[in-house]
Amino acid sequence: MKKVQAIDDDLVEYGYRRVIITITAVLCALLEIVDTTIVNVALTDMRGSLGATLTDVAWVITAYAIANVIVIPMTSWLSQQFGRRNYFVASIILFTVCSFLCGNATNIWELVAFRFVQGIGGGALLVTAQTIITESYPVAKRGMAQAIYGMGVIVGPTLGPPLGGYLVDHYSWPYIFYINIPLGIIATILAISFVRSPKYGEKLKSNQVDWWGIALLATFIGSLQFVLEHGQQDDWFNDSLITSLSVVTIFGLILFIWRELTYKHPIVNLSVLKDGNLRIGTVMCFILGFGLYGSTLIIPIYTQAILGWTATDAGLLLIPGSITTAMMMPIVGTLIQKGVPQGYMVAVGFLIFFFFTFMMYNNMTPDTGVEHLFWPLILRGIGLGLLFVPITTLSLSTLKGKHIGEGAAFTGMMRQLGGSFGIAIITTFITRFTQEHRVDLIANLDPSKYQVQQRILGMQRNFMSKGFSSNESLQKAYQALDYSVLKQSTVLSYMDIFLYLGILFLCCIPIILFIKKGKNKVNPADAMH
Template sequence: MLQDENDLVEYGFRRVIITITAILCALLEIVDTTIVNVALNDMRGSLGASLTDIAWVITAYAIANVIIIPMTSWLSKQFGRRNYFATSIIIFTMASFLCGNADNIWELVIFRFIQGLGGGALLVTAQTIITESYPVAKRGMAQAIYGMGVIVGPTLGPPLGGYLVDNYSWPYIFYINLPIGILAAFLTFIYVRSPKYGKKLRANQVDWIGIVLLATFIGSLQFVLEHGQQDDWFNNGLIVALSVASLFGLILFIWREMTYEHPIVNLRVLKDGNLRIGTIMTFIMGFGLYGSTFIIPIYTQSVLGFTATDAGLLLIPSSITTGIMMPFIGKMLQNGVPQKYLVTGGFTIFFIYSLWMYLIMTPDTGAEHFFWPLVVRGIGLGLLFVPITTLSLSTLKGKDIGDGAAFTGMTRQLGGSFGIAIITTFIARWTQQHRVDLLPNITAVDFNVQQRLHGLQQLFISKGYAINEALNKAYKMLDYTVNRQATVLSYMDVFIFLGVLFLLCVPFVLLIKKGAGKIDTSAAH
């Protein structure tokens, strides 16, 4: 017997506790995707790992995460949502402890993969639990509360990680998960309820082939995105082989899921027009959210010389702005303001933020120059996250909500992976191109160049270097200046690229069904 979706609606104290539990879990998962970035150097030193090896700490987690996310809805139905959610929290928490105790790099990579399998479930299941705990009319507010965790999480990671690494040591970035994980598991067992969605499948009915094809498609794609730039993309045999595996894995996976009686991922839910459009916009939002969260710390550390903690702290005003906005946006949706107006505003404001960043980029930009553009970024993301998420799930009912949440969760993560891969490639390629373009401006006969070289040479002579040695150092300094300027120009290009991408999304918003913004309230009657 199927359960009416209104049976899962909670009220009063229970709803508050369930909401806090779900947000804690979403925060745990998202903070862990970014907290590791600032600790990689310390891990390399203490574990004796190469730069390529240490990258697997991020890659293993991301691959496990993206493989498990589409399967969460199915696993919840098989084992019961409460049991599956609680088990995922326990797996994530135990793996965190093991990560902190790893003796070598490959132990850490294996434990990070296990942590990713537990973590992938937390995000999507938390979203489904919050959505179903609120009456349909208040789901805009529910998504606003959930969105606070999802948007604030990526920006909390770097400053928190920087603080723990600077003041303690890298294992503490994993140990910090233990008390939160234990509390969340305890609250889940007591308060979270499982919907009843019919019979469980027998072992011989489980879509094992679908699971293998999904893992092949997503796992290969994630590896290609994470390692493509450093391995020179399609000039590398492994990247080519995995790209082919990913493509064929996708084709066979779609065929399998559309023809099998008990599919592991319910692709038929994509017949819902709002979910389709929402999925595309979620992908672009993930691209912008994770892409800009990734690019700003790297720019400030590599070009401007910020510390890891300072680079992480820079993003906090943006997160606070988004967090403050979320309840107001939830209220606007509850009062019937159409999502399409809010989303159009969000994409347009993100374009303004990107243009502003383009205009302030120099080799000497100070922390104070970033403050207002990043506040504008926070406003843009606030206007995007809640309306897109409520839009995506607005016309879904019952068990389809879980399937829809899994799709939006997967596309947000994939959007972030594509964003980071494309941005790192663009920065590398465009920096080379700008260097080639800048070099003709520096000629030995140019008076300004001679003046600069002479000034630098005199500087090094005054520090005790011989004339020839000082001249060599002056040339190196000039070369460094050219490289730095080329890097800055490539970051400027990336911001313009991001801005134009968001502006191009506005026509998609116009495809939203008329009245989609009011579906939540009308469905409540």
């Protein structure tokens, strides 16, 4: 323990060095996370210039997400093999070079391939940046370190759409990748100059490396991510590829668990999950990812498709909530340092998130204004601030030494998977709820009712006044009524999703009763040694 503490103290930085390391780590976390959402608003432009179908262009997002989720659980092991600083710098360079290659891609599959490699570099940045920033602070200030890191992780997904919208509107889609290049170069120089590696034990020889573990991890995580990303558009288990990959996921997971529990030098140390707080933390990280990415998905779609906003306006709507989260982070860090139990903050965070979903449920209509969405999104920002740091510190509070780095990798992976599950489940239910509400609404549109006849007649006259014939006007009146029904049924499906999300968050509050109190005061990412 004394040796670990000595290494710990050796990595703590003071003065300007700590400030620069903090900026470098947050910059790298932001680069990675912004890149997961910045692409969403550029897909239409990519389709046009690369001559791709909607299914093809969706792979630009899928490839990056698959690479991310595969590499995150391996970051602790890779850091030990190559040295933390070397691995971190190599990841930044790989991410930056692939950003340049993505911007210069001449066809869709070139772009997808470069995005996959970019995702391998990007996934490593998240967990490694978290560990570097935390180890640069003394133990007593590590709650604050997590808060600073959390600002990047929470604000990142929100910055992507408005930044992407602006670059696409004023320049062209390659610039969403080119913007990474100067930032990547700065981060590389700072990381080489200031980041230090802890002293590791002996590296594994090539014949000791868990190659089977790596292959099984890539197989089952990659298959799962594909199923989640493409399930809805391919009609889930009615599609033979989705069914086959679901079977591969299940058997890959079983074989991976068996391999990691029986091999002497596993790529992912599953024994760390014996810790009760980490198990609870991974569940809560999954739910946090579900809520964070799920609500980030619905709001831009709702504002653009239903309210008719531009991509930039839809992205800008989310910024006040993100600023609120950023302001909450240092407050939460201070509360943790003062000994306020994280479990209480998590419970309040889930409750506030429930109030956010309930307000969205009540405020959503086909013509809702900015003023109706502003305060719910501020509430969402407060809720995320109270959830992110306490959940992360809670997860790792009863771990010691290198197990904390392994635990951080699990929480990072579960947050990403939670987001993938959230997006897949929400898109599926939006489609199904919309169909159900459409059937219900059409059932109420009885053509024999006087009010319905008057509505159609009024619309017909309106079209006739614009020069259309009587028959054409009647046809257009029916089309307009059908569009109105579709719009209303879509809004009702979004309302349902928010209601069920709220119930999910309420149900999470009792989980905090199972949390054990850590012996040491908040000690997140104590080491990745």
